Amino acid sequence: MSGKPLVPAIEGWHTMEAKPHLIGTQCEGCGTFFFPKQNHFCKNPDCESTDFREVELSRTGHIWSYTNACYKPPAPFVAKEPFEPYAIAAVQLENEKMVVLGQVAEGLSVADLKVGMPMELVLEELHETDEDVKVTWKWQPLAS
Amino acid sequence: MSNEIAILGAGMHPWGKWGHNFVEYGVAAAREAMADAGIPWKDVTFVSGGATIRCGYPGFVAGSTFAQALGWQGAEVNTSYAACASGSQALAAARNKILSGECEVALVVGADTTPKGFLAPAGGYRPEDPDWVRFYLGITNPTYFALYARRRMDVYGDTLDDFAAVKVKNSLVGSKNPRARYRKCFTAEDVAASAMVADPLRLMDICATSDGGAALIVSSLEYARKMGKGDAPRVAAISTVTPTFASSVVEMPDIATDSAAAAGVDAHAYRSTIPLKAYEEAGIGPQDIDLAEVYDLSTALELDWIEDLQLAPRGEAAALLRAGDTALGGKIPVNVSGGLACFGEAVPAQALSQVCELTWQLREQAGDRQVQGAKVGITANQGLFGHGSSVIIKK
Numbered sequence: 001m002s003g004k005p006l007v008p009a010i011e012g013w014h015t016m017e018a019k020p021h022l023i024g025t026q027c028e029g030c031g032t033f034f035f036p037k038q039n040h041f042c043k044n045p046d047c048e049s050t051d052f053r054e055v056e057l058s059r060t061g062h063i064w065s066y067t068n069a070c071y072k073p074p075a076p077f078v079a080k081e082p083f084e085p086y087a088i089a090a091v092q093l094e095n096e097k098m099v100v101l102g103q104v105a106e107g108l109s110v111a112d113l114k115v116g117m118p119m120e121l122v123l124e125e126l127h128e129t130d131e132d133v134k135v136t137w138k139w140q141p142l143a144s
Numbered sequence: 145m146s147n148e149i150a151i152l153g154a155g156m157h158p159w160g161k162w163g164h165n166f167v168e169y170g171v172a173a174a175r176e177a178m179a180d181a182g183i184p185w186k187d188v189t190f191v192s193g194g195a196t197i198r199c200g201y202p203g204f205v206a207g208s209t210f211a212q213a214l215g216w217q218g219a220e221v222n223t224s225y226a227a228c229a230s231g232s233q234a235l236a237a238a239r240n241k242i243l244s245g246e247c248e249v250a251l252v253v254g255a256d257t258t259p260k261g262f263l264a265p266a267g268g269y270r271p272e273d274p275d276w277v278r279f280y281l282g283i284t285n286p287t288y289f290a291l292y293a294r295r296r297m298d299v300y301g302d303t304l305d306d307f308a309a310v311k312v313k314n315s316l317v318g319s320k321n322p323r324a325r326y327r328k329c330f331t332a333e334d335v336a337a338s339a340m341v342a343d344p345l346r347l348m349d350i351c352a353t354s355d356g357g358a359a360l361i362v363s364s365l366e367y368a369r370k371m372g373k374g375d376a377p378r379v380a381a382i383s384t385v386t387p388t389f390a391s392s393v394v395e396m397p398d399i400a401t402d403s404a405a406a407a408g409v410d411a412h413a414y415r416s417t418i419p420l421k422a423y424e425e426a427g428i429g430p431q432d433i434d435l436a437e438v439y440d441l442s443t444a445l446e447l448d449w450i451e452d453l454q455l456a457p458r459g460e461a462a463a464l465l466r467a468g469d470t471a472l473g474g475k476i477p478v479n480v481s482g483g484l485a486c487f488g489e490a491v492p493a494q495a496l497s498q499v500c501e502l503t504w505q506l507r508e509q510a511g512d513r514q515v516q517g518a519k520v521g522i523t524a525n526q527g528l529f530g531h532g533s534s535v536i537i538k539k
Contacts, residue, residue: 009280010271032390033403036277044406045389064394065298067290067342069282074264076280088283090291090394097404097411099394103282110343115298126281136281 009126009134012037020123021056022100022137028053033096057100059121060142061091064099066113078127087112089139091119105140118142147425148378149242150368151537153181153361154500157255159325159354159487166199169357169493170210170255181361182371183249185214188361190247192222192238194230194254194492206492207234210253220247227527228439229384230254231358231495232535236382238362248367254492255357275397286350286442288396290342293444297344300459302447306466307349308335310443311485313471318482320512323497325354326486349443354488358496360503377506379499380520381425381536387414396528415526416452422522422534430454433476434518435505437498439525440483449524450478453534472513480505480513495533498523502537 008014013036015021024035027042029049035057042049072083087104104113105122119139126136155176157169170193178185193207202209207221220241224233231254238250270276278284296302315330330348338348368376390402392411404411423429430453438449447461455476456464464470470478481487481501484494502521504510519539526532 010277013271027406030406030409032406032409035400036271036274043389043402044409046408047406065291065295067287067294067344069284069287069342070340071284073279073282073284076265076267076269076276077282086282088287088291095405097390099392099401101278101281101283101287101394101399110294115295 004128005132006135007132009136014123014137015056016123019059020121020137021059022121024055024057025052026055027051033057033098035098035100058093058095061093061119063113063115063117063119064090064092065115066090066104066110068110089113089119091139103136103138105138108140112141146365147243148365148380149239149362150365150373150376150378151360151499151503152183152363152368152373152376153177153179154503155180155359156323156497156500157357158323159356159490161325162355164257164355166196166203166255166257166355166357167209167213169355170206170253170359171213173255173357173359173493174210174214174251174253177251177359177361183361186217188219188249188251190220190222190238190241190250192224192234192250192252194234194496195223195225196256196492197225198259199257206253206255226384226533227529227531228489228491228525229495229527229531229533230492231499232382232525232533233384235360235362235379235496235499235535236384239379239382242362242364249361249363251359251361252496253357253359254496256490256492257355258353258490274399278397278399281399283399284342285396286342286345288394289350289442289445290345291394292448293344293442296444296447300462302444302462304336304344305332306447306462307344307443308332309465310440310446311335311348313465314440314479314483314485317472317480317513318486321482321486324482324486325488345442345444351441351484352488354490356487356490356493356497358493358500360496360499375539377503377537377539379535380538381422383418383421383425383534384532385418385421386530388412388417414530414532415448418526418532419453419522419524419534422536426536426538428520428536432520433522435477435480435502435515435521437479437481437483437501437521437523439494440479440485441489443485446478446483453522453524472515477515480510480515491527495523495525495535498525499535499537506537506539
């Protein structure tokens with residue numbers, strides 16, 4: 001690595017430890033989870049609560065579906081040169097009963113994935129700037 | 145008490161990448177619809193436009209922009225924006241005006257000019273905007289279509305050959321449609337040879353963005369009878385329902401679905417709820433449908449829609465396709481216009497273009513694309529931010 005400090009690409013959306021968690025919120029009234037965080041109004045039509053607590057979401061789940069990006073996305077995506085395709089997974093979190101998208105860890109392709117496969121959250125570089133390395137959450141098959 | 149209205153005229157500017165002002169397409173479509181209806185412009189008392197958000201202020205006030213272009217004559221105007229459902233929402237506004245008795249004849253118009261390449265979000269660092277977030281993390285529009293397609297493969301056993309067969313089917317009918325942008329008959333080999341964009345979808349599985357315009361002249365049933373058009377096709381239902389919490393399918397531009405963790409909350413797949421209100425309102429069921437125009441943003445998505453419309457049990461749309469049932473001449477032809485595969489998407493015009501096709505089909509004016517004996521047709525589409533629509537047209 002470059003020796004530059006690792007900083008989250010989006011501040012406050014995940015923890016920075018070796019086994020990271022996404023940071024969401026949970027409604028104090030009805031228990032609905034939110035990612036990204038929701039702090040002002042609950043989207044459950046039966047709930048009028050305005051109280052939310054910050055929570056770490058489950059860091060494991062199962063693949064709902066997956067794909068890849070064969071072409072370089074437009075800005076604000078910052079692509080490596082030359083562009084390397086990467087896989088993407090939509091992962092179902094059982095406890096939160098929600099699906100969260102993310103890139104799949106480097107070196108893995110769609111051939112390595114299957115609907116229902118257990119996955120875990122990791123942190124990897126999204127892109128580098130002059131000052132630091134921006135990291136984000138990615139999914140990878142759960143180490144058995 | 146009937147809540148039906150009559151479709152007296154339909155018109156479209158051909159789809160393409162013409163690069164002209166969207167107003168030109170809208171006016172051309174409107175003039176064709178008025179000529180088709182035999183209604184002079186000055187008899188129109190309500191103009192309902194579908195907005196385009198890519199063409200500046202005139203696009204935000206499309207209803208008045210078209211009215212001014214056709215020549216101010218004092219009609220009331222409305223502009224609707226509901227992403228891909230904009231045209232249906234504009235049609236619903238016209239229906240409300242007619243059924244309330246405030247208006248007898250309305251013009252509904254949508255038109256768009258699309259930029260080249262990816263539709264990119266505004267710049268800067270804006271993590272509060274889900275559209276900015278997903279592009280920053282590398283998630284583009286085809287990502288979502290591909291997730292749905294892959295799930296069909298892993299859960300239902302659909303194959304790449306099935307998806308290619310949708311393209312082949314639609315390009316065959318689209319080749320017979322003079323208003324379509326792509327009129328070449330593609331083969332399964334052509335699809336397989338096109339570049340992979342988002343596995344399992346190739347370039348030819350995904351629809352393009354196009355310029356185009358579509359328009360309808362609609363009236364009360366009484367007005368239609370008075371002018372000797374009592375047998376004109378009717379709008380029997382319009383559904384523009386929003387999702388029901390918790391939405392279980394990850395939708396563009398979101399990075400996550402709703403959570404269904406709260407007590408008493410179930411997960412719902414939005415797409416399948418859109419036609420329910422249309423069926424209920426029209427008082428008919430899927431068994432009554434003769435043909436459907438659905439939003440095939442990807443080839444695989446056409447198969448999802450067939451099941452969402454309940455034209456096949458969940459997971460069995462590919463079997464219908466393989467049997468030839470969804471082709472012209474089959475039991476339940478789908479996208480005999482050629483669909484988005486042959487048109488490309490012109491957002492505010494697209495939902496209206498679906499209704500135009502059904503209108504011509506029910507009048508038996510669809511030429512080489514004619515579905516024999518078509519009496520009832522349904523449209524379906526879905527766009528961003530909880531917008532979707534389904535319209536039922538019947539004789």
